[in-house]
Amino acid sequence: MINKNEQISPFLVFFLVLKVQIGVGVLGFQRLIIKSAGNDAWIAVIAAGLLFSIIIWCMFTLLNSQKQDLMGIHTQLFGKVLGGFLNMIWITYWLLMGIAVYRAYVEVVQAWMFPQINVMTFSIVFALLIYYTVSGGFQVLTGICFLGVIIPSYLILTIFFPLEYTDFRNLLPVWNHSYKEIALATRDMSLSYMGFSTLLMFYPLIKHQKKANKWAQLANILSLLSYLLLTIVSIGFYSENQISRYVWATLSFWSIVEVPFIERFEYIGIATWVIFILPNICLFIWAATKGTSILFKVEPNRISILFLVILIVMSIALKDRETINTFQDYMSYVGFILYTVYIPILLCLSYIMSKIRKKTHEN
Amino acid sequence: MKKFPFQKSNQSQTPQFNEAIQQLKESKDFTSFMFGLERDTLCISYFTTLIDTDILHRDLLPYLNKSSSTLENAVQALPIENLLFTQKPDDMQNHLLIGYISITMEGKDDQAVLIKADSQKSRTVSLPEVEFSVIGPKESLVESLDTNLNLIRKRLPIQELKVEELIVGKLSKSRVAVLHIDGICDKKNVSTVIQRITNLDVNQIIDSSYISQMITDKKNSPFPQFIDTERPDRLAAVLGEGKLVILVDGAPHGLIGPATLVEFFTASEDYFLNWTMASFFRLVRFFAVLFSILITPIYVAILTYHYELLPKNLINTLVISRSGIPFPPILEALVLELVIELLREAGARLPTKVGQTIGIVGGIVIGTASVEAGLTSNVLLIIVALSALASFTTPVYQMGNTIRLIRFPFLLMAYYIGILGVAISFCFMLIHLLRITTLGRPYLEPLYPPKLHSLKDSLIRLPFSFLSKRPAPKHKD
Numbered sequence: 001m002i003n004k005n006e007q008i009s010p011f012l013v014f015f016l017v018l019k020v021q022i023g024v025g026v027l028g029f030q031r032l033i034i035k036s037a038g039n040d041a042w043i044a045v046i047a048a049g050l051l052f053s054i055i056i057w058c059m060f061t062l063l064n065s066q067k068q069d070l071m072g073i074h075t076q077l078f079g080k081v082l083g084g085f086l087n088m089i090w091i092t093y094w095l096l097m098g099i100a101v102y103r104a105y106v107e108v109v110q111a112w113m114f115p116q117i118n119v120m121t122f123s124i125v126f127a128l129l130i131y132y133t134v135s136g137g138f139q140v141l142t143g144i145c146f147l148g149v150i151i152p153s154y155l156i157l158t159i160f161f162p163l164e165y166t167d168f169r170n171l172l173p174v175w176n177h178s179y180k181e182i183a184l185a186t187r188d189m190s191l192s193y194m195g196f197s198t199l200l201m202f203y204p205l206i207k208h209q210k211k212a213n214k215w216a217q218l219a220n221i222l223s224l225l226s227y228l229l230l231t232i233v234s235i236g237f238y239s240e241n242q243i244s245r246y247v248w249a250t251l252s253f254w255s256i257v258e259v260p261f262i263e264r265f266e267y268i269g270i271a272t273w274v275i276f277i278l279p280n281i282c283l284f285i286w287a288a289t290k291g292t293s294i295l296f297k298v299e300p301n302r303i304s305i306l307f308l309v310i311l312i313v314m315s316i317a318l319k320d321r322e323t324i325n326t327f328q329d330y331m332s333y334v335g336f337i338l339y340t341v342y343i344p345i346l347l348c349l350s351y352i353m354s355k356i357r358k359k360t361h362e363n
Numbered sequence: 364m365k366k367f368p369f370q371k372s373n374q375s376q377t378p379q380f381n382e383a384i385q386q387l388k389e390s391k392d393f394t395s396f397m398f399g400l401e402r403d404t405l406c407i408s409y410f411t412t413l414i415d416t417d418i419l420h421r422d423l424l425p426y427l428n429k430s431s432s433t434l435e436n437a438v439q440a441l442p443i444e445n446l447l448f449t450q451k452p453d454d455m456q457n458h459l460l461i462g463y464i465s466i467t468m469e470g471k472d473d474q475a476v477l478i479k480a481d482s483q484k485s486r487t488v489s490l491p492e493v494e495f496s497v498i499g500p501k502e503s504l505v506e507s508l509d510t511n512l513n514l515i516r517k518r519l520p521i522q523e524l525k526v527e528e529l530i531v532g533k534l535s536k537s538r539v540a541v542l543h544i545d546g547i548c549d550k551k552n553v554s555t556v557i558q559r560i561t562n563l564d565v566n567q568i569i570d571s572s573y574i575s576q577m578i579t580d581k582k583n584s585p586f587p588q589f590i591d592t593e594r595p596d597r598l599a600a601v602l603g604e605g606k607l608v609i610l611v612d613g614a615p616h617g618l619i620g621p622a623t624l625v626e627f628f629t630a631s632e633d634y635f636l637n638w639t640m641a642s643f644f645r646l647v648r649f650f651a652v653l654f655s656i657l658i659t660p661i662y663v664a665i666l667t668y669h670y671e672l673l674p675k676n677l678i679n680t681l682v683i684s685r686s687g688i689p690f691p692p693i694l695e696a697l698v699l700e701l702v703i704e705l706l707r708e709a710g711a712r713l714p715t716k717v718g719q720t721i722g723i724v725g726g727i728v729i730g731t732a733s734v735e736a737g738l739t740s741n742v743l744l745i746i747v748a749l750s751a752l753a754s755f756t757t758p759v760y761q762m763g764n765t766i767r768l769i770r771f772p773f774l775l776m777a778y779y780i781g782i783l784g785v786a787i788s789f790c791f792m793l794i795h796l797l798r799i800t801t802l803g804r805p806y807l808e809p810l811y812p813p814k815l816h817s818l819k820d821s822l823i824r825l826p827f828s829f830l831s832k833r834p835a836p837k838h839k840d
Contacts, residue, residue: 009812109783114668122780129790136798143797143811144790263674271786278790 008142010211016202016283017056017219019145020195022226023280024104027273028248029192029227030234037185038240039170040177042231044185049224051186052193055339056220059196060213062347063203065354070200071294073346077353084295091291093334094198095307098284099314100331102126103324105277106315108248112270123315127308133282134289134304138205141279141286148279152272156226158265159233161257166236191332192227193220194339195280201287285311380467380475383452384408387459397469399429405437406467413462415482423464423478434468438476447477461536485510486615491593493760496632500596508538508612511595515542515608518599523547529560537568538612542598547605552621552802556607571614580800585768587761588801590619590626597631621801623808625821628652630758633824642823648756649822655753655766658746659696660777660785666692668781684740693778695739699747700770702729707751 033041066073070090074083102123110117133144199216206212234249246252257265285307293300318324384406387393395408405427409419422442431437438446447463449455455465455475462481467474488510491503504511512526523545531539539560543553559578568574575589576582589609592598598608598617609618619626628648633641665672666681673681688695706725710718726748734741750770757763769792776784799806809817819825 012812113783114780117780125779125787129787129794132791132798133794136794139805140794140797143805143807144794146811146813147793147797261674261677262672264669264672267669267672267782271782274783274786275790275793 006138007205007207008139010206010208011215012142012146013199013206013212014215014219015146015149016142017196017199017216018223019148019279020198020283021193021219021223022276023192023195024101024108024273024277025192026227026230027108027250028246029189030231030238030249031243031246032188032191033185033231034235034240034243035185036181036188037177038181039172039235040175040182041185041189041235042171042228043175044182044189045227045231046224047182047186048189048193049220049227051190051340053217053220055343056196056199056216057213058343058347059199060216062343062350063200064210064213066350067204067209069202069204069294071291073350077346077349087291087295090197090200090338091288091295093331093338094201094284094288094291095310096331097195097335098281098288098307099311100328101277101284102281102311103315103318104328105273107321107324108251108270108273111248112251112266119316120312123312127312129278130282130285130311131304131308133278134286135301138202138286141282144275144282145279148275152276155269155272158254158257158269159229162233162237162253165256166233168232168236170236170239171232187336189227190336190339193223194332194335195284196220197335197339198283198287201290380452380455380473383456384465384467387456393459398424398427399469404429404432404469406469407464408459408467409464409480410459410462413460413482414464414480418478418480419464423480427466434466434471434474434476437468438466441478443478445479447479448474449477450474483507483509488514494592494594494597494631494758496630496635499631499635500594502595503593504595504598504610504615504617506613506615508540508610511610511617512540512542514595515599515602518596519544519602524602527553527557529557531560531563531565531574532568533566535567535569539568539574540610540612541607542602542610543607544602544605547603548607549605552607555802556609556620560609568611569613571609571611571616571618574609574611575618575620580802581798584795584799585765586624586796586799586806587627587759587765588620588622588799588806590622590759591616591761592619592759593617594631600631600634621804623801623804624796624806625808625810627759627762628757629820629824638824638826642825645823648758651753651756652766655750656770656773657785657789658750659700659743659770660773660788661782662743662746663692663696663774664777664781664785667778672782681740681742684742687737688740689737692743693774695743696747696774697771699739699743700774703747703751704767 030041033044037044062073063069066076068076071087074086077083078086106117106119106122109122110119133140196216203209203212230250233253234243237253238246238249243249251266251269254266254269255264259265262268285304288307289300289304292298292303318327384395387408387410388395390410392410392412393408394411395406398405398407407419407423426440426442428437428440431439447458449458450473452475455477458477459465462479463477464480466476466478485507486505488502488505490501494503502514504514516524521544525543525545527541529539529541531537541553541556541560556578560574563574563577565573565577572591575587575591579588581588590601593616595617598619601619602608606619606621609620628645630644633645636644666685670678685692690698702725706721709721709725713721730744730748733739734744751767754763754766757766772791773785773788776788778784780787796807797805797811805812808814809821819829824830
């Protein structure tokens with residue numbers, strides 16, 4: 001069974017969830033939601049946050065009743081063949097999510113710092129870093145998630161710089177958009193909240209699993225609040241027209257940060273962002289690796305090497321902004337379905353199955 | 364050990380003490396002579412270079428019963444508390460080699476008496492040199508294990524302080540003592556350490572640092588995983604915190620384990636000062652370490668890639684200082700860092716007085732001259748010198764070495780992709796730190812896994828009234 005030393009205390013789930021929720025998306029989520037909901041975008045942020053609160057609850061209900069990870073649940077409910085197939089879908093999703101996050105970050109680096117960067121060499125260095133983390137085990141991964149929240153947390157202070165120039169009257173009039181527009185924005189916003197599906201894999205590694213739900217919910221609320229803060233400041237700071245032209249609105253905030261000895265603060269921000277997104281990518285790669293090693297009974301380190309090679313190849317293959325965008329849109333569409341449709345259905349099925357099993361047991 | 368033979372053993376099986384003594388006589392400094400009134404009955408042997416002849420003359424020879432016929436009778440009146448009787452010639456040889464005197468009886472070649480008479484030649488307890496502090500105790504460990512144990516035990520006069528002694532090394536036969544306080548220290552740690560030390564298969568243990576390198580969890584890590592200290596007061600203090608201490612005979616340094624990263628930045632002085640000052644100094648130390656690791660790489664990163672990162676006035680200063688310098692920033696920085704290392708290494712090898720001269724020649728003359736010759740920029744000279752200085756603020760000497768070493772990969776990464784490279788190297792370092800365990804415990808504790816109550820005495824030191832949660836010894840009923 002699982003070694004006690006490898007298990008983590010439930011409150012660290014807070015950092016694991018928070019970390020994957022606030023990833024590379026936070027650098028530029030504003031454009032997407034303001035596009036459809038305008039100055040009411042903040043409503044979409046809250047709505048999406050609450051929606052994901054429910055989904056987290058769904059996940060925990062499912063996991064608490066089954067007491068095993070997603071791989072186990074699938075094989076138990078659907079048998080080896082169909083369950084294995086569903087497992088493959090999730091593994092692919094996690095792997096591609098890891099690549100999407102990584103590529104999005106490289107995109108930021110290319111756009112803001114090094115337009116001429118050699119993606120292959122950079123990816124090899126980064127893949128080494130990921131391998132070093134993932135091969136260290138889940139404890140190390142949790143550790144880097146924890147430090148990945150604590151160390152860059154100073155960046156939240158930079159929100160005070162644009163405050164000087166914000167005009168909160170931009171928020172008015174409240175609710176001048178249709179339900180449909182807000183729903184669209186909510187769907188777009190939900191991309192930013194995604195990522196905690198890795199919970200389905202690391203659930204068995206939590207001590208006192210029942211307590212973890214509380215921490216995951218808290219993390220969700222905190223990411224809701226930080227997104228809300230950013231959205232409100234963005235609405236106040238930019239005009240709607242302006243923001244539709246900014247791919248990375250948060251990064252543009254940093255351009256106006258003034259510190260006596262630093263002129264271009266966004267460089268510092270982007271460098272700090274390495275430690276911010278490294279845990280995200282590692283968590284996804286770890287979940288995919290762990291799933292595959294359970295499915296095919298192979299040594300995890302070899303699989304993670306294979307996955308990292310895929311990561312390097314994919315990030316070279318995704319060349320221009322457009323392909324990356326299409327890829328990310330596609331990923332978020334799949335993700336949205338997996339979270340909001342698949343998980344609730346799985347919960348219902350698991351509930352029904354356990355009822356049936358109970359009945360047959362009684363008879 | 365103290366066994367009396369009640370049956371006369373068979374002549375063919377009697378241990379040959381005579382032969383054993385003859386073997387040892389091949390050494391010039393071995394003495395063996397017959398001693399007795401009428402017949403030469405008693406054979407007294409020892410290494411003249413190992414024993415204290417005063418003991419022989421004052422306490423041994425006058426009290427021997429020269430006319431007795433058995434060995435027990437002969438040594439009965441000796442004013443020595445611990446007489447060792449042995450029937451094994453090997454045992455006798457081993458004891459002779461660590462400063463015992465053996466007495467055998469001529470004709471009765473079946474047992475020997477061993478008397479401890481080793482001369483305690485060691486330095487006197489003196490001032491700590493590596494970890495000097497202005498206030499607080501001024502004693503430091505010496506090379507003698509017994510003196511060191513005395514220094515610790517007199518600070519902890521409780522029965523729970525346990526000392527386990529092991530002999531390590533096929534050639535050196537070094538005594539290694541493992542100390543812990545029963546009821547505070549984790550039993551598992553004690554047994555792990557003892558197990559690891561017993562499993563060592565080495566010829567010589569010259570210093571405690573041998574042990575620390577051989578029994579660490581991650582042997583390839585540049586980060587030290589045992590604190591090395593020469594202050595007995597620090598050893599006594601950490602014993603009370605549930606750590607265990609390893610002392611080696613012949614080493615004026617004790618090892619503390621399991622040691623976490625934060626503890627390498629705590630000095631004994633932190634506890635002698637008021638908590639506000641202590642916390643301030645600790646923060647200064649952490650800042651110094653970060654500064655020391657990051658500042659040269661950041662300089663290289665900025666001057667190679669990100670001129671625009673700095674405000675105009677600052678970049679002006681930098682550019683003016685660099686104008687006319689024929690090397691790229693990375694080469695300039697690497698060369699200067701290596702020069703500082705060279706100076707440090709030369710200073711460490713040279714006798715104190717010459718070392719000072721070298722410091723002046725190296726630091727001032729070469730520094731000024733190279734700036735005037737246009738080989739280095741004076742800003743970088745300041746930065747490199749400061750970061751070298753900052754690396755010496757760590758209270759544990761080995762940590763300072765580590766910090767100076769890990770700066771080089773940072774430099775190379777900074778040359779590769781600027782501050783992004785610095786950030787990536789920093790991540791590598793963090794993950795490395797997360798992967799290290801000391802005696803099975805995470806190295807970054809209490810930062811990760813976060814332990815709130817231990818945080819009170821980590822990056823800062825809160826007043827003693829806050830630190831009262833420290834475990835007190837549990838008395839056994």
